Amino acid sequence: MKNPFENLDRVLEHRVRLQIMSVLVANKSYDFNSLKEVVGVTDGGMASHIKALEKEKYISVQKSFVDRKPNTSYKITERGRNVFKKHLDALEALVKQQKK
């Protein structure tokens, strides 16, 4: 078996990003405030990690208005889903390897 470390995604090494991706994998779409609540970080922290994931095209952004208030929600992209799955597999392989 090849080294599972190679399959880890550098961008997803950060736990907050991993948590954001987890939420978006499990749900069709999620808005900024709900996401912040589940992950439990500040506005600023959230924004920077969202930006990083957006830059990699792991997630897509939808801006709309709900009751005249701006509402931003996020969806995982096909690319994001694949990267997340690969990263998860690598994590599992690493942990399993260690336990042997």
Place this chain on the structure above:
Amino acid sequence: MKEIQEYEKDLASIRSTMDRSGKFISLSGMSGILSGVYALAGAVEAYFVVQYPQSPFLFRTDSISEETTLLKLLLLAGQVLLASILTGLFLSARKAKKEGVSLWNATSKQLFINLAIPLITGGLFILIILYTGHFGLAAPASLIFYGLALIQASVNTYDEVRYLGFSEIALGLIAALIPGYGLIFWAIGFGVLHILYGAILYRKYDR
């Protein structure tokens, strides 16, 4: 490179985040108990409107043909529904505040949509049933559609809600088989079962 424990923590955080993000956990068990109590009170009042002084366990031969009786029952059902919804909203909002989350978030929105579709369908269906004079089917239909709504909604909240849904459907089907006992089945489904499952939720998650 991170330590192996860090990777284990990563895995654990993925699991818990996925779980938390999809579940509405502010649902109040106490509101289930209270809406059961309202339903029982409503059923007792309905019994006095419709059947008194006959025993409630006797088969009802005279169906509700008078328009005023029907209106009284609809009004009564509406009151029970309104009181239950308001109590549910109030207590869930309080629980959400205690847990530091908002009541109206991505998950509760999804929960609301999942509940609303079968409930509105069922509500319209029952109005049509009443309009066409099939009074005996109103109680079974309300139990069955409510059960379907709960099963739909249970994806986004506690697992117990799913079992409550199955119980309501089973009860509704039995009620459809033996017509004339609608009020009794209705009292069991919306009264007794709500109190029972509300108490389970209360013990497990409210405190």
